[in-house]
Amino acid sequence: MRAEHVRLDRVSLAFGEVSALKDVSLSLGRDEVVVVLGPSGCGKTTLLRLVAGLIAPDAGRVTVEGAPPRPGEKTALVFQSFRLIPWKSARENVAFALPRLSRAEARQRADRYLELVGLSRFAKSWPAQLSGGMRQRLALARALAAEPEILLMDEPFASLDAQARELMQVELMRLLERRPATVLFVTHSVDEALILADRILLMSPRPGRVVEEVAVPFPRPRRDTDTRALPLYAELRSHLWERLRDMVLNDPGSDFHGRR
Amino acid sequence: MAGWTGTGGRSLRPAGAGTVLVLRLLFLGLLLLLWGLASATVPRGLIPSPATTAQAAARLWAEGRLQTAIGQSLLTYGTGLGAAVLVGIPLGALMGMVRLFGRTLDIFVFALAATPRVAFIPLIIVLLGLGTEAKAMIVFLGAVMPIVLNTYAGVLARDGELIEMARSTGASAARIQLHIVLPGALPFLVVGLRLGATIGLINTVVAELYTAVTGLGGLLALYGNTFRMADYFVIVLALAAIGVIVTESLRLLEGRLSRWRLPDRP
Numbered sequence: 001m002r003a004e005h006v007r008l009d010r011v012s013l014a015f016g017e018v019s020a021l022k023d024v025s026l027s028l029g030r031d032e033v034v035v036v037l038g039p040s041g042c043g044k045t046t047l048l049r050l051v052a053g054l055i056a057p058d059a060g061r062v063t064v065e066g067a068p069p070r071p072g073e074k075t076a077l078v079f080q081s082f083r084l085i086p087w088k089s090a091r092e093n094v095a096f097a098l099p100r101l102s103r104a105e106a107r108q109r110a111d112r113y114l115e116l117v118g119l120s121r122f123a124k125s126w127p128a129q130l131s132g133g134m135r136q137r138l139a140l141a142r143a144l145a146a147e148p149e150i151l152l153m154d155e156p157f158a159s160l161d162a163q164a165r166e167l168m169q170v171e172l173m174r175l176l177e178r179r180p181a182t183v184l185f186v187t188h189s190v191d192e193a194l195i196l197a198d199r200i201l202l203m204s205p206r207p208g209r210v211v212e213e214v215a216v217p218f219p220r221p222r223r224d225t226d227t228r229a230l231p232l233y234a235e236l237r238s239h240l241w242e243r244l245r246d247m248v249l250n251d252p253g254s255d256f257h258g259r260r
Numbered sequence: 261m262a263g264w265t266g267t268g269g270r271s272l273r274p275a276g277a278g279t280v281l282v283l284r285l286l287f288l289g290l291l292l293l294l295w296g297l298a299s300a301t302v303p304r305g306l307i308p309s310p311a312t313t314a315q316a317a318a319r320l321w322a323e324g325r326l327q328t329a330i331g332q333s334l335l336t337y338g339t340g341l342g343a344a345v346l347v348g349i350p351l352g353a354l355m356g357m358v359r360l361f362g363r364t365l366d367i368f369v370f371a372l373a374a375t376p377r378v379a380f381i382p383l384i385i386v387l388l389g390l391g392t393e394a395k396a397m398i399v400f401l402g403a404v405m406p407i408v409l410n411t412y413a414g415v416l417a418r419d420g421e422l423i424e425m426a427r428s429t430g431a432s433a434a435r436i437q438l439h440i441v442l443p444g445a446l447p448f449l450v451v452g453l454r455l456g457a458t459i460g461l462i463n464t465v466v467a468e469l470y471t472a473v474t475g476l477g478g479l480l481a482l483y484g485n486t487f488r489m490a491d492y493f494v495i496v497l498a499l500a501a502i503g504v505i506v507t508e509s510l511r512l513l514e515g516r517l518s519r520w521r522l523p524d525r526p
Contacts, residue, residue, distance in 0.1 A: 052428050072430020083425040087443050087520045096439060097429040126520040146429065 002029025005182045006051055006150060011060035012207075013046060019207035020046045023060075026201060026210060028150075031180040035187060035197035037240065039248050043208025044186040048152045051184060052077055064150065072099070076148035080155040082139045084127040090114060090138050091123040097142045113145040114138075116175065133164035137171070144175060153185045157192070169195055170223045177221060190240045194233060195222060202240065204247045212243065308490035313497070316490035325479070330498060333464055333475035336392060337502075340399025341460040347400075348407030348456065349449065355408070356415025356445070357437060366412065373405040377463065381470050390472040398467035403460035410452025414445025450514040457506045465499065 006028040013021045020043040028034050036044050049055045050062050053069035064074055076097070084093050094110035095101075101109060114120050117137040127135055136156065143151060157165045169192060176183065187193055193200050194216060202212040214236065218227045227233055248256050292310055299309040308316070320326040355362035355369075380401060388394035418441045426436045468477025476495050483492035 054424065054427060070430070071427050075428070077425070077428040079421070079425060081421060083421050085422060085440065085443075087518075088439075096426070096431075099429060099431050099435055128520060 002032055004028070005030040005032070005065065006184070007061075007063045008047075008050070009061040009063075011050065011057045011062060013043075013050070013055070013057050013059075014207075021050075021057075022207035022209050024208065024210055025060075028182050028184060031182055033176070033183040033185065033196055033198045034201060035185045035193040035199075036201045036203055037187060037190065037193045037244070038203030038208070039188060039205055039244060039251065041208075041251075041253060042203040042205040044203060045154050046208065047203075048077065048154050048184060048186060051075060051150070052152055072146065074148060075150045075152055076143035076146045078139055078143045078151070078153045078156040080158050082127070082135045082159075084135060084138060084142075086127055089124050089126060090119055090130070093127070093138060094142045094145050097146050109145050110141075113141040116144070117141040117171070132160055133168065136160060136164075136168060140168075140172070140175075144179070147179075148181060150182045150184065153183065155186055155188070158187070158189075165192075172196070173221065173223055188244075190237055190244065191228075193240070194218075194236060195227060200240070202243055205251050206253050211247075214240065306489060308493055312490045313493045317494045317497075320491060320494055326494065326498065329474075329476045329479050329495070330502075333468065333477065334502070336395040336467060336475060337399055337460060337464040339392070339396040340463070341403050341457060343396065343400045344403035344407055344456055344460065345453070348404045348452070349411050352408040352411025352449075352452075353415055353442065353445070355412045356418075357441070362412065362416075369405070369408055369412075373409060377401045378466065378470075381466075385471060394471050395464070395467035398470075399460045399463045402463035403456035406455035406459065407449075407452040410448045410455070411445060414448025414452075415441055417448065418444055446517050447514070450510060450517065454507055454510045454514075457510060458503065461499070461503050461506070 004027050008024055008026045011021055011024045012019070024043075024047070026034075036047060038044055046055070050057060051064070051069060052075045053062075053064075053071045053073070056062075056068075062069060069075060085096060088096060091107065091110045091114060094113055095103075095106035098106040098109055111120070111123060114123050117140055119134060119137055119141065122130060122134065122138075127138065130138065136159075140156070143153075157168045160168060173196065183196075185193075185196055197216045200214040200216060201210050202214065203209065204211045216236070218230065218233070295307075295310055299307040299312075317326070355365055377398070381398060384394050384397050384401075388397055422440050422444075423436055426440050431439070464475070465477035465480065468475045469481055473481060476499055480492065480495045480499075483489075483495060
């Protein structure tokens with residue numbers, strides 16, 4: 001059993017009238033990879049913001065190692081839209097995320113992590129000069145360079161094409177083998193969840209809550225074996241798909257509500 | 261798109277710039293031709309020919325009048341515009357950063373910006389007299405408004421997503437302003453500087469006409485009123501040249517500051 005790292009205790013949060021999360025409780029073990037799977041509108045991103053310490057819950061408690069989280073202290077966020085600073089070079093973008101280091105140290109650290117994601121040649125390039133996959137690797141390098149204990153990933157590969165997306169998933173697993181971290185990964189892709197997760201939390205929308213927890217027992221490293229060919233993979237996949245489909249069809253706020 | 265380094269996108273620029281230069285020179289030639297034709301057809305020498313104007317410029321230069329007038333005007337212009345930059349940028353930035361401060365002040369700034377600044381000239385003369393201070397103040401009042409308002413707008417147009425990203429790294433408020441908000445406001449700021457520089461030059465001439473008559477504005481009035489049309493044209497061209505040099509310099513500055521955008525342009 002892993003030691004508990006992050007804990008949410010009956011957390012509720014509303015934005016005005018709209019309830020984003022209702023009575024969400026969950027616990028992340030140290031260096032565990034937990035994927036939150038759910039349709040849009042189920043408060044997945046809100047969950048990450050809470051753990052990052054960017055927002056506070058209306059009710060309940062969020063703790064990291066027993067204390068309320070403070071932004072940038074133990075967590076780093078990776079965003080779907082990259083959020084790179086367009087007027088800073090790749091190196092400066094990574095160095096910006098290291099406010100506690102001196103300029104020289106930040107620069108050195110940035111170069112090390114650019115190397116790690118294979119972007120050394122582009123250290124002086126602006127984000128506009130990079131391809132989508134390269135921009136996401138840069139965003140990943142920025143998050144990893146802070147050497148966070150907890151990596152919070154908000155659909156980080158959703159805007160990449162299918163091929164770049166698979167490469168990035170493998171890349172992420174490779175990086176985590178080198179330097180383990182607790183990962184809370186949000187996606188709406190069933191395959192991505194099954195490939196990456198130790199555990200999947202299924203969330204339902206309006207208000208967002210955790211409705212099911214699925215352990216993913218495939219052996220690691222998964223990049224060597226073809227996990228997708230395992231019989232259990234197909235079984236879990238169809239189960240998760242069905243649950244997701246039901247949620248979307250039964251959600252009055254969804255575009256697909258009531259279709260069969 | 262994959263693996264594209266962006267250097268290829270820039271190879272078009274020098275060729276394009278060369279073409280534009282040639283076309284501009286051709287257009288200048290056309291203007292001179294039209295000017296020559298006009299001077300030949302309009303009676304009684306109301307429009308001096310390009311050659312006569314060039315001779316007048318040489319004469320005014322030899323007499324030292326042109327340099328003196330340009331010097332006087334540039335002093336007024338530089339002082340007023342410099343003060344507008346020194347006041348306008350920090351004021352606009354502060355209004356954008358401290359929301360309560362900005363929301364309290366902005367309506368007054370808008371009101372002042374909407375009032376024709378010529379209306380203040382009698383007041384300025386009463387307070388500051390007819391000398392350089394009064395002139396610089398007239399330039400300042402014209403130039404400062406677009407600089408304040410554009411800096412303000414630039415800071416308000418900050419990117420909320422980038423700010424959230426910065427917050428998530430543990431960046432302090434000061435670090436976020438310095439690295440995200442202020443650099444993001446630069447394109448707006450440069451537009452404000454260009455507008456301010458243009459209005460400032462107009463106000464330089466206005467100031468020289470309304471207060472003690474000096475500088476290029478003074479000569480403009482003198483030569484215009486005495487029908488010394490060749491001399492008058494020299495002054496007009498000198499003012500145009502100053503305007504072009506200042507705004508083109510600011511455009512170069514803008515290009516340098518936004519180099520990071522270039523690769524995205526087709």
